[in-house]
Amino acid sequence: MGLKYYFNTEKIPLLANAMFQKRPFTHKNSGLNASQWLERVLDVTNCKSIDQLDLKGSPQNDMCDTFGKLQKIRKLNIFKNCPNIFAKKSLEILSTVSSEITLFKMPFETRDEFQTFLKSNLNYLNINTNTFPNFKFTLEDLMVTNALILNLNDGKLNLKEINQFFQNWMENKCNPRLEHLEICTFENVDEKNLLNGLKPVSLSRNRQRAFHIRRADRKKATITFENIGGMWFITYLNNYDKPLRLYFKTTTVNETVPLSKWVERVLDVLDSYSIFQINLHGSPRLDVCDAFAILKEVRSLYIMTNCSNSFAKKALKILTPVTTET
Structure with missing residues (x-):
């Protein structure tokens, strides 16, 4: 060996x-x-x-x-x-x-x-x-x-x-x-x-x-x-429809509704708490980790090169238990 x-x-x-x-x-x-x-x-x-x-x-x-x-x-x-x-x-x-x-x-x-x-x-x-x-x-x-x-x-x-x-x-x-x-x-x-x-x-x-x-x-x-x-x-x-892409911008998000609740509403309408793929880029200006916590299954999780270390580590801590492939 x-x-x-x-x-x-x-x-x-x-x-x-x-x-x-x-x-x-x-x-x-x-x-x-x-x-x-x-x-x-x-x-x-x-x-x-x-x-x-x-x-x-x-x-x-x-x-x-x-x-x-x-x-x-x-x-x-x-x-x-x-x-x-x-x-x-x-x-x-x-x-x-x-x-x-x-x-x-x-x-x-x-x-x-x-x-x-x-x-x-x-x-x-x-x-x-x-x-x-x-x-x-x-x-x-x-x-x-x-x-x-x-x-x-x-x-x-x-x-x-x-x-x-x-x-x-x-x-x-x-x-x-x-x-x-x-x-x-x-x-x-x-x-x-x-x-x-x-x-x-x-x-x-x-x-x-x-x-x-x-x-x-x-x-x-x-x-x-x-x-x-x-x-x-x-x-x-x-049982899979068109891919859903969500983009979060602080200038357009309704601050009266927490981001996690907003994502939860979207997934509830879609009747799905499973995500096929998540790509983590950059440094988010919103706390998306609370939104990640409501996910029950993620098929693939990608940490991109421009993803900040602190965000990547926090996201991995939350998503690893429910992710099939990282």
């Missing part, structure tokens, strides 16, 4: 003036096994999460005990040269603490094994089928998927199958947890072959490729499609 150190006397993100050291650690020179070594590093650095974990090749140590120490992983990547046994065991341990999982190979030997994995409570699953072209993601696979967000780079689903999935949603037969689906296809997509029988409603005249469909219980989904470089990208958003 190895640890990389970066020492920078000026700006940390810029490594032009950095010193670099790579030192291998083994049980012989440290007296620690892999699990103990990682636990010590995380403890010393006061780090409870991993930004990205890449699984490649065959590990010389039993890494699965080590993985059991991790509490949060933002991105987990399973690469082509990762052995199937190691990949499956790692997914069993890490899928519950990973915000985003990308499969560059299919480690499951049977369809039943794969569907058991799909039924897990996953947050974001990205299946990059370009790296294993013989694999076909079926309509049955899609129906059992329990991920919040599913991205199929080219799952080999044809338009008839995609339309059938939408028909199943209209009949309330789909897994309600799947909120966001992205599919790519080389078939020529139009409103007729993709949305046949769904009674779609165009969102606006200047967005002819974005549609609402609504079922009997009044729940609605948004479907968009566009052609990029000869490939069609289809997006399905369950």
Whole structure:
């Protein structure tokens, strides 16, 4: 195992003036096994999460005990040269603490094994089928998927199958947890072959490729499609309308109504206390942290480079417990 150190006397993100050291650690020179070594590093650095974990090749140590120490992983990547046994065991341990999982190979030997994995409570699953072209993601696979967000780079689903999935949603037969689906296809997509029988409603005249469909219980989904470089990208958003953007300016806000109450009223009208994405920029002139406290779920939280440190820290303290990906 190895640890990389970066020492920078000026700006940390810029490594032009950095010193670099790579030192291998083994049980012989440290007296620690892999699990103990990682636990010590995380403890010393006061780090409870991993930004990205890449699984490649065959590990010389039993890494699965080590993985059991991790509490949060933002991105987990399973690469082509990762052995199937190691990949499956790692997914069993890490899928519950990973915000985003990308499969560059299919480690499951049977369809039943794969569907058991799909039924897990996953947050974001990205299946990059370009790296294993013989694999076909079926309509049955899609129906059992329990991920919040599913991205199929080219799952080999044809338009008839995609339309059938939408028909199943209209009949309330789909897994309600799947909120966001992205599919790519080389078939020529139009409103007729993709949305046949769904009674779609165009969102606006200047967005002819974005549609609402609504079922009997009044729940609605948004479907968009566009052609990029000869490939069609289809997006399905369950119970999701047009994105809402809120801008707060001290010159226009009614000071008789607290900001948190104002946001609460907006979310109440929308019948939603969930935000798909929050971007924090600059230094707000209003105390928006009270408004953040009423949110029950945030899918993605981004701290931008121009966000002031004090605002970022206060926002993180409030939003981290309800945020899926930071």
